[in-house]
Amino acid sequence: MAPLLKVETLSIAFRTRKGEVQALHEVGFEVAPGEVVGVVGESGSGKSVSAYTVIGLLDQAGRITHGGVEYDGKPVAGRQRELRGREISMIFQNPRAALNPIMPVGQQIADVLKRHALAGRTDARAKAIDLLRQVKINDPEERVDSYPFELSGGMCQRVMIALALACSPRLLIADEPTTGLDVTTQKATMDLVRDLTRARGMSVMLITHDLGMAAEYCDRIVVMEKGHVVESAPVAQLFTDPQHPYTQKLIAASPGPRSQLAELTGGIAAPVSIAPPRPREPGPERLLEVVDLVKEFPRRGGGVFGKKPAPFRAVDGIGFQMMRGESLGLVGESGCGKSTTSSIIARLQDATSGAVVFDGQDILQHPSARFARMPERGRIQMVFQDAHDSLDPRWSAAEAIAQPLRRISGLREAAAVTRRVDELAEMVGLPANLLSRYPHQLSGGQKARVGIARAIATDPLLLILDEPTSALDVSVQAVVLQLLDRLRRDLGMSYIFVSHDLNVVRLLCERVIVMNRGRIVETGTAEEVLHAPRDAYTQKLVSAIPHFEPERLRAS
Amino acid sequence: MAAIARLRYTVSENPLTVIGFGLFAVFVIMAVFGPAIAPYDPLATRAVNALQPPSMAHPFGTDHLGRDVLSRVIVAARLDLGIALSAVMLSFVVGSALGCLAGFRGGWTDRIVGRLSDTIMAFPLFVLAMGVVATMGNTVQNVIYATAVINLPFYIRVARAEVAVRRNAGYVQAARLSGSSDLRILATQLFPNVLPPMMVQISLNLGWAILNAAGLSFIGLGVRPPAAEWGIMVAEGASYIVSGEWWLALFPGAALMLAVFCFNLMGDGLRDMVDPTRRT
Numbered sequence: 001m002a003p004l005l006k007v008e009t010l011s012i013a014f015r016t017r018k019g020e021v022q023a024l025h026e027v028g029f030e031v032a033p034g035e036v037v038g039v040v041g042e043s044g045s046g047k048s049v050s051a052y053t054v055i056g057l058l059d060q061a062g063r064i065t066h067g068g069v070e071y072d073g074k075p076v077a078g079r080q081r082e083l084r085g086r087e088i089s090m091i092f093q094n095p096r097a098a099l100n101p102i103m104p105v106g107q108q109i110a111d112v113l114k115r116h117a118l119a120g121r122t123d124a125r126a127k128a129i130d131l132l133r134q135v136k137i138n139d140p141e142e143r144v145d146s147y148p149f150e151l152s153g154g155m156c157q158r159v160m161i162a163l164a165l166a167c168s169p170r171l172l173i174a175d176e177p178t179t180g181l182d183v184t185t186q187k188a189t190m191d192l193v194r195d196l197t198r199a200r201g202m203s204v205m206l207i208t209h210d211l212g213m214a215a216e217y218c219d220r221i222v223v224m225e226k227g228h229v230v231e232s233a234p235v236a237q238l239f240t241d242p243q244h245p246y247t248q249k250l251i252a253a254s255p256g257p258r259s260q261l262a263e264l265t266g267g268i269a270a271p272v273s274i275a276p277p278r279p280r281e282p283g284p285e286r287l288l289e290v291v292d293l294v295k296e297f298p299r300r301g302g303g304v305f306g307k308k309p310a311p312f313r314a315v316d317g318i319g320f321q322m323m324r325g326e327s328l329g330l331v332g333e334s335g336c337g338k339s340t341t342s343s344i345i346a347r348l349q350d351a352t353s354g355a356v357v358f359d360g361q362d363i364l365q366h367p368s369a370r371f372a373r374m375p376e377r378g379r380i381q382m383v384f385q386d387a388h389d390s391l392d393p394r395w396s397a398a399e400a401i402a403q404p405l406r407r408i409s410g411l412r413e414a415a416a417v418t419r420r421v422d423e424l425a426e427m428v429g430l431p432a433n434l435l436s437r438y439p440h441q442l443s444g445g446q447k448a449r450v451g452i453a454r455a456i457a458t459d460p461l462l463l464i465l466d467e468p469t470s471a472l473d474v475s476v477q478a479v480v481l482q483l484l485d486r487l488r489r490d491l492g493m494s495y496i497f498v499s500h501d502l503n504v505v506r507l508l509c510e511r512v513i514v515m516n517r518g519r520i521v522e523t524g525t526a527e528e529v530l531h532a533p534r535d536a537y538t539q540k541l542v543s544a545i546p547h548f549e550p551e552r553l554r555a556s
Numbered sequence: 557m558a559a560i561a562r563l564r565y566t567v568s569e570n571p572l573t574v575i576g577f578g579l580f581a582v583f584v585i586m587a588v589f590g591p592a593i594a595p596y597d598p599l600a601t602r603a604v605n606a607l608q609p610p611s612m613a614h615p616f617g618t619d620h621l622g623r624d625v626l627s628r629v630i631v632a633a634r635l636d637l638g639i640a641l642s643a644v645m646l647s648f649v650v651g652s653a654l655g656c657l658a659g660f661r662g663g664w665t666d667r668i669v670g671r672l673s674d675t676i677m678a679f680p681l682f683v684l685a686m687g688v689v690a691t692m693g694n695t696v697q698n699v700i701y702a703t704a705v706i707n708l709p710f711y712i713r714v715a716r717a718e719v720a721v722r723r724n725a726g727y728v729q730a731a732r733l734s735g736s737s738d739l740r741i742l743a744t745q746l747f748p749n750v751l752p753p754m755m756v757q758i759s760l761n762l763g764w765a766i767l768n769a770a771g772l773s774f775i776g777l778g779v780r781p782p783a784a785e786w787g788i789m790v791a792e793g794a795s796y797i798v799s800g801e802w803w804l805a806l807f808p809g810a811a812l813m814l815a816v817f818c819f820n821l822m823g824d825g826l827r828d829m830v831d832p833t834r835r836t
Contacts, residue, residue, distance in 0.1 A: 343729075346733065348729055348732060349732070363609035369738065372732050372733075372735050372737055373735060373737060377733070377735045378735070381733055382729075382730075382733055384726045384729065384730065385726075387727055388726075389725055389726035389727065390726030390727050390729070390730045391726075391727055391730070392727040392731070392745055392749070393727075393749065393833050394748045395727075400730075401728075403731065403734040403736070404733070404734035404735060407734050407736055407740075408734060408735040438833070440711075440833045451730075453729065454734070455733075478607060543772060
């Protein structure tokens with residue numbers, strides 16, 4: 001069968017401050033009619049650039065230097081405007097940003113229909129409602145008049161899908177369609193995309209960094225690295241018999257339900273020796289006890305005479321204990337209260353009621369504003385989710401790491417501070433020559449290391465890790481996870497690891513707490529929770545994680 | 557080395573900035589060495605020489621009292637730039653302190669500071685400045701205070717908005733974890749990060765401040781004759797334009813225009829210099 005889309009020896013160059021940079025090097029792949037092709041790679045691999053070239057949305061600074069794109073046997077150059085929407089359409093990474101915030105969603109769908117003369121003024125609304133029904137939005141008659149801010153992220157992505165499918169295109173490009181969505185929402189969204197495109201016999205080009213998702217929803221996978229296509233194979237073959245070392249590295253680095261921490265960076269080609277994991281036994285001493293913790297946020301609304309609405313309970317009476325040296329996973333979807341809980345324990349927020357007994361002392365006694373100046377401050381530290389945002393853009397890496405040393409440890413002497421900063425940088429594997437750089441000159445993994453070095457600078461007893469790897473590429477995530485594991489054993493710290501990804505949590509934590517709507521729904525060892533979940537919510541959460549299991553693929 | 561590379565980048569990104577800084581350098585030289593480089597005494601009157609058109613001896617001509625216009629334009633730079641710079645510095649310091657505090661604390665602090673700046677904005681600004689100088693007394697010092705007061709709301713608003721969006725940034729939380737008090741966070745984390753947009757505000761404001769000072773002098777407030785000041789010179793020369801002696805008003809007016817122009821050009825370059833994410 002003739003391919004629907006053919007990308008042939010495509011090279012793209014971008015003009016930048018440092019001259020022209022080659023983003024794609026003779027990239028070639030095909031999408032057959034009705035086929036779902038996954039384009040997989042880490043950031044900077046050129047997967048999005050390829051997609052934007054196909055649909056003709058390439059940035060002004062970009063330029064095709066070689067090759068081209070053919071759609072249905074004819075080159076697309078110059079015809080992208082007529083192809084866009086009717087033949088090829090796209091769903092984007094951030095659905096809320098891709099929708100016009102001041103226009104009801106129904107009107108945005110109607111606009112597309114009218115633009116392509118598929119609906120007139122009279123029937124546009126009815127057709128928009130019909131499309132919303134097809135993407136399984138409840139009460140489409142009401143939702144058609146909603147604005148994007150009134151809808152959840154998952155619903156916005158459904159609206160985007162309705163928009164993309166409005167003109168019955170034959171090719172759908174999905175550019176990381178579920179980043180920023182919870183796993184259960186991700187599963188619902190991707191199942192919907194799969195069902196709708198399959199029913200219409202559409203081809204899909206799914207761009208993702210998540211190998212598990214690619215394995216679950218694609219027929220064939222194209223692996224890209226630094227602007228090159230390194231491997232292209234049917235799903236089962238790619239996962240059971242990866243040919244290229246980069247593919248092998250990627251597969252090894254993606255944590256699955258059974259992978260071991262040491263294997264993540266092992267790969268098949270170059271096994272890295274790592275100390276055999278010592279049995280982790282929590283010490284006998286109790287480090288932390290959280291008792292009936294409640295955090296309420298006032299709700300908006302209620303006029304001068306109206307009754308005040310009941311406050312929103314983000315954390316609803318939770319309690320747990322932690323031993324010294326133990327590491328505990330706090331798992332749940334967005335809005336479940338795990339971040340609020342962790343920031344209360346880190347004393348960045350005040351609780352409404354309850355107690356947090358740390359090392360024999362109730363630290364909630366002191367308001368969070370005063371806690372910064374207390375000696376206990378250095379005992380509890382935190383690594384933030386967004387390493388870039390957590391570093392002051394005007395401070396170099398060395399200055400960022402030195403900050404807690406100066407303020408908490410009371411190191412005043414410049415030489416002593418420098419010595420300790422160098423020592424910390426070495427511990428986290430940050431090359432010394434990078435210490436003078438500013439955050440925007442560092443890569444994601446390097447910034448994560450700076451954040452970790454800063455957090456361990458004061459020798460904390462408890463380190464709170466708030467999704468420290470969620471913004472990192474899988475291969476970098478693997479290295480950072482191993483680093484965290486090594487630091488914990490070397491320094492004898494306890495971890496509270498906050499994450500939505502059970503597979504990652506399992507690698508670092510022996511015990512897991514699953515939270516939903518501010519309450520603890522399940523606790524147990526990581527293996528128990530992941531492989532034999534008891535609570536219905538946990539079961540839903542576990543089953544939504546996209547997997548690739550060579551055994552399962554081989555069987556199918 | 558790094559400083560040179562940074563300067564070269566700033567210059568190559570903003571070619572107009574070079575013109576701005578060049579003009580600024582000329583004005584600074586005029587302000588510092590004014591009396592030394594002026595060819596004549598700016599206050600010396602010679603009745604026989606009155607209202608001479610531009611010539612080799614007097615490139616900008618002479619005024620109604622026979623004073624050399626070129627010398628007066630040069631010497632006036634010190635007074636005009638002095639008023640503008642001190643007024644802008646004053647409103648920058650007070651305005652950014654109030655704005656940062658309002659943005660960081662929120663709540664009542666924010667409301668009080670916000671209403672204060674709204675109140676200032678509610679007056680026609682130039683009329684407010686006139687009122688301040690008229691009630692407090694007709695001195696150069698009061699012209700500075702008046703100019704500072706009317707520029708205050710712009711600094712408050714920029715600082716407040718920029719701090720408010722960064723108040724919960726990760727690096728602020730991290731600083732808190734590192735044992736920094738609120739005041740330290742404000743001073744070491746937030747204030748430096750709101751500097752780049754403030755720089756643009758400063759350079760635009762310098763232009764306005766010069767115009768404002770000149771405007772006050774033009775209507776007879778603030779600087780008084782015989783002191784050389786661009787606004788007064790334009791005011792004095794204006795009545796001679798009808799009778800054909802255009803040079804009296806044109807040259808000080810042109811100096812005024814160039815000064816405002818040069819500050820506006822400098823804005824982007826200044827921002828790029830204080831922002832590390834833009835210089836590397």
